[in-house]
Each structure stands twice: as structure tokens, then as C-alpha cells.
Amino acid sequence: MNKNAIITGLIIFVLAVLSPFWFNMITATQAAPEPKLLGKAKTEKNCVLNKYEMRANHMALLDEWRDSVVRNADRMYESANGHSFNMSLSTGENSCLGCHEDKTKFCDKCHTYASVDPYCWECHTNPKEIR
Amino acid sequence: MNQKYLIPLTAVFLLFLVAYTGVEGAGLQWFFGIVFPYVAMIAFLAGFVYKVLGWASSAVPFRIPTTCGQQKSLPWIKQNAIDNPDTSTGVFVRMVLEIFLFRSLFRNTKAAFNKNASNRLSYSWEIFLWLGALAFHYSFLVVILRHFRFFTSPVPSCIDMLEYIDGIVQLGLPGILLSGVVLLAATLFLLARRIFDAKVTYISQAADYFPLFLIIGIAATGLSMRYFTKVDIIDIKTLTMGLVTFSPTIPESVGGLFYGHLFLVSILFAYFPASKLMHMGGIFLSPTRNMANNTRAKRHINPWNYDVETHTYEQYEDHFREKMIEAGLPVDKPLDKKE
Numbered sequence: 008m009n010k011n012a013i014i015t016g017l018i019i020f021v022l023a024v025l026s027p028f029w030f031n032m033i034t035a036t037q038a039a040p041e042p043k044l045l046g047k048a049k050t051e052k053n054c055v056l057n058k059y060e061m062r063a064n065h066m067a068l069l070d071e072w073r074d075s076v077v078r079n080a081d082r083m084y085e086s087a088n089g090h091s092f093n094m095s096l097s098t099g100e101n102s103c104l105g106c107h108e109d110k111t112k113f114c115d116k117c118h119t120y121a122s123v124d125p126y127c128w129e130c131h132t133n134p135k136e137i138r
Numbered sequence: 139m140n141q142k143y144l145i146p147l148t149a150v151f152l153l154f155l156v157a158y159t160g161v162e163g164a165g166l167q168w169f170f171g172i173v174f175p176y177v178a179m180i181a182f183l184a185g186f187v188y189k190v191l192g193w194a195s196s197a198v199p200f201r202i203p204t205t206c207g208q209q210k211s212l213p214w215i216k217q218n219a220i221d222n223p224d225t226s227t228g229v230f231v232r233m234v235l236e237i238f239l240f241r242s243l244f245r246n247t248k249a250a251f252n253k254n255a256s257n258r259l260s261y262s263w264e265i266f267l268w269l270g271a272l273a274f275h276y277s278f279l280v281v282i283l284r285h286f287r288f289f290t291s292p293v294p295s296c297i298d299m300l301e302y303i304d305g306i307v308q309l310g311l312p313g314i315l316l317s318g319v320v321l322l323a324a325t326l327f328l329l330a331r332r333i334f335d336a337k338v339t340y341i342s343q344a345a346d347y348f349p350l351f352l353i354i355g356i357a358a359t360g361l362s363m364r365y366f367t368k369v370d371i372i373d374i375k376t377l378t379m380g381l382v383t384f385s386p387t388i389p390e391s392v393g394g395l396f397y398g399h400l401f402l403v404s405i406l407f408a409y410f411p412a413s414k415l416m417h418m419g420g421i422f423l424s425p426t427r428n429m430a431n432n433t434r435a436k437r438h439i440n441p442w443n444y445d446v447e448t449h450t451y452e453q454y455e456d457h458f459r460e461k462m463i464e465a466g467l468p469v470d471k472p473l474d475k476k477e
Contacts, residue, residue: 013194016422021183027289027382036383037291039376059391063368070311121371122293122301126308 040116048106048113055086066125069096069103097131104134111135143333146348150355150402157401158394170397171377172386178404185411186419193423199440201433204426206245210435224432236427240275243268248337270331274324278353280304280317281360288378312364322357325350349415352406359399369396 022029048054054061055068072094075081084092095102107113110133118125160166207218219228220235235241248264251257284301287293305313329350332342363369373389374396380387410416422428455462455469462469 010194013190013423017187017190017419020419021187024183027286028384030290031379031383034290036379039372039379059370062370062372062391066311067368117372120291121375122287122298123312123371124298124302125311126313 037120040120042114042116043109043112044107045112046106046108047100048108051106053088053090054106055084055090055092069127096127097134109135140333140339142342142344143347143351146344146351149348150351153405154355154359154398154402157398161397162394167388167392167397170401171388171392172381175381175400175404178408182407182410185408186416189411189416190419190423193420197442198425198429199442201429201431201438202425203429203431205431209431222431224430224435226430229428229430233422233428237421240268240271243271266327267331270324270327273320274328277317277320277324281321281357284315284317288375289382291375291379310365314365318357318361318364322354322361325354325357329354345414349406349409349413352402352409356399356402356406359395359402363395363399367395369393 044052056064061068072084075084076094082094084094086092093099093101095105097104099105104110114125117123157170160170203223205222207221208216209222210217210219210224217224219225220232223229223232244265246264246267247261249259249261252260280300283297284304286297287301290297301315304315304317307314307316329347332338332346332350370389370391373392376387376389377392406415410418452470455471459469459471459473463473
């Protein structure tokens with residue numbers, strides 16, 4: 008095979024492998040987000056699970072809640088720290104968004120950063136958008 | 139039990155445990171999270187370039203394409219322009235089909251004795267290696283491309299799009315991504331093939347099993363982090379973004395499982411140039427695929443042939459003309475009359 012073709016291919020390959028490095032040099036890199044605790048969440052400081060478990064596991068919890076509510080009509084969640092919560096994403100004071108008031112400043116911050124596109128909002132509505 | 143797969147299996151387990159205990163027990167996050175990934179990256183690139191340059195400088199004096207169809211011949215005989223190409227266009231098409239569709243695996247056959255009374259040796263078409271290889275390579279490609287979401291911020295829309303298509307079945311939360319599952323299933327199938335098919339077992343070495351176990355380990359730890367044990371993805375992205383922007387940081391809440399995953403990936407990268415995995419670069423340089431079969435139309439001269447001193451018949455006759463005539467042998471040119 009033609010030596011120039013090999014070298015060209017090799018250069019393209021090396022550039023492709025190094026793409027995460029140069030891509031971040033030529034584009035403005037967004038820093039890691041800091042989701043804001045607003046309103047009730049700021050004073051309460053006590054979520055359903057502890058902070059680290061919530062960060063890693065909230066989607067699985069929401070999935071369980073959905074099954075519990077939709078299939079068993081069971082809306083009460085007794086958390087490990089003794090509090091009971093209303094299993095709801097967006098309705099009422101005691102729901103997720105009741106505490107974490109602003110979806111764009113809380114949920115979306117990390118979801119956008121990690122390129123996660125949850126389908127929660129295909130059924131649920133963000134209360135802020137209705138008002 | 140066979141040491142050819144037990145040793146690589148143990149090695150992969152130990153490598154994972156080294157990283158896991160190194161992080162959980164000895165607090166060596168800086169080594170497994172920063173130092174070793176960089177070292178592996180450098181080893182991968184340097185090794186890859188070294189290998190390819192070595193191949194590029196190797197002599198390929200002869201046209202040795204594998205011919206899998208009718209050669210270009212007389213005008214009324216139909217040539218198989220892809221499987222026996224005589225032009226660079228045909229070679230290009232052949233290479234593209236080989237690289238993207240693995241056509242040579244598609245032709246795989248197996249030899250076996252008939253189970254009936256005749257007990258004759260017969261060859262049959264064996265498609266499962268091709269299917270397994272195709273499933274494995276493409277799912278691995280998608281998995282690798284998807285991981286760009288950890289190395290770019292904001293994430294390019296093409297990566298979002300890929301992830302959307304990958305997660306199209308919307309099962310569970312976090313939604314299942316097909317490529318990861320296919321990757322694990324395909325590698326397990328390719329492993330089962332090596333273990334249970336006696337003829338393949340016979341030709342399998344530790345170097346065949348090790349990359350398989352390594353990739354199975356990577357897929358298993360990756361799937362486990364996404365679907366079962368769960369990790370803080372934002373902290374992990376902080377680490378990976380630190381690596382690619384050359385400002386490495388170690389986030390506090392990332393556990394040993396992630397470092398185990400990262401270490402296995404780093405091992406895969408570092409090991410890549412020294413292993414059979416180099417077929418990634420090698421496929422482009424296979425003389426049996428990338429050469430046109432045009433030896434009948436074009437003369438190819440071995441580039442290092444030295445000039446052979448030739449002694450033509452005319453020179454021979456000039457030397458011995460007189461003696462030839464004396465001996466009564468016929469000559470092309472008569473003796474000069476003047477002398």
C-alpha cells in the first residue's frame with residue numbers, strides 16, 4: 008500500500024483518538040453544574056434519602072414510585088429517616104417539585120450536563136410552565 | 139477446565155481487584171484515576187503508531203491478493219470485480235465491504251462428519267461467527283461513541299441522537315441502552331464459541347481469551363454501574379472532564395467499582411498495540427485484501443532486484459562466431475568479409 012496513504016490514515020486515526028482533548032480546547036467547555044436548592048428544599052435540608060443516595064439512585068426510586076402509585080394506588084412513602092412523603096413528581100407541596108421549586112435550576116442542570124434526557128416530562132408537566 | 143482460559147480469567151479478576159482494593163483500601167485514586175489512564179493513552183498511541191509504521195516499512199514485493207471469484211480474463215468471461223478486483227476501485231469496494239461488513243467471516247464454513255450412516259465429511263456454511271462478530275464490533279463502537287458524553291461539555295447533538303436511538307426501547311429507569319446489552323451478550327457468545335466448540339478451543343490461546351474476558355469485565359462493570367449499583371454520574375464526569383482538559387481532579391464520592399471499570403479500560407488500551415486487537419489497524423494493511431489482482435495486465439518488478447548482468451545471444455555469437463563457423467554451427471550474422 009502507498010506509504011503516503013498509510014501515514015494519512017494514521018494521522019487521521021491519532022487525531023480521532025485524541026479528539027476528546029482537542030475538542031475541549033477548541034470549544035468553550037461548560038463547568039460542572041451546581042444544582043440550586045431553592046425555597047423549601049433550602050430550609051428543609053432533608054430529602055427522601057441522603058444526598059449521595061439521591062444523586063445516584065433517584066431515577067430508580069422514581070421508577071418504583073411510579074409503579075406503586077399507578078398499579079397499587081399507594082401514595083405514601085416512609086423514608087429511612089422517619090419522614091413520610093407523598094409519592095408525586097409535580098403535584099402538591101409534598102412532591103418532588105413542591106420542594107425543589109425550579110426544574111430548570113435543579114433537575115435540568117445535571118441532566119443537561121450528563122446528556123440525560125428523562126422522559127418524565129412527556130406525561131408530567133412542570134408546574135411553573137402552567138402558571 | 140483449561141489453563142488457557144483460566145489464567146486470563148484470573149488475570150482479569152485480579153486486575154479488577156487491584157484497582158478496587160487500591161481505591162477502597164489504599165486510597166490510590168490518583169493512580170487509578172489519573173496516572174494510569176494517561177500512561178495507557180500514551181502507550182496506546184505510541185504502540186499503535188509504532189506498529190503501523192513497522193508494517194508500512196515492510197516490503198510487499200508480490201501481488202498476493204486472495205482471489206475469491208473469476209479473475210479478469212477474456213471479454214466474454216464475466217469477471218467478479220469485487221472478489222477478484224483488478225482496479226483500485228474494485229479494491230476500494232472490497233476493502234469497504236470487508237471493514238464494515240466482515241465479508242470474509244460471512245464465508246466461514248465448518249467441516250464435520252455427517253451423523254447419518256454414510257459418515258461422510260461435509261462442509262457447511264457457518265454464519266454465527268459472522269453474526270457474533272458484527273454484533274460485537276458495532277455495539278462496542280456505539281458504546282465507545284456514547285462515552286463521549288463524559289468527555290464533552292456541552293455534549294454534541296450527534297451523541298445525543300445516538301443515545302436516543304440506542305435507548306429507543308425505553309425500558310426501565312435509567313432507560314436500557316441496547317448497545318451495552320448486545321455488547322455483553324455478543325462477547326459472551328464469542329467466549330462460549332471458543333470454550334464449547336472443540337475445534338475452536340484447540341486453536342485458542344490465552345491471548346485470545348484475555349481480551350475477551352477484559353471486554354466482558356468492562357461491559358459487566360459498566361452495566362452494573364448504570365443499572366444496578368448506581369453511581370454519581372456528575373462526579374464521574376467531573377473526573378473524566380478533568381482528564382481531557384488536563385486539570386485532573388478526584389471527586390470524593392466515586393467508589394471502587396468505577397475505578398475498576400476505568401482500570402480495565404486503561405489495561406485494554408495499553409495492551410491493545412501488543413495484541414491481536416491490532417487487526418483494527420492491520421485490516422487496512424492486509425496485502426491479501428488491499429492489492430489489485432492485475433499481474434497479467436501489468437508487470438510488477440520486485441523493487442530490490444539488482445541489475446543482473448545479462449549475456450545475450452548476440453553477444454555470445456560475437457564471442458564465438460569464428461569457432462562456431464569452424465565447427466559448422468549456423469550463425470545469425472556471417473563473419474565480416476573484410477578481416
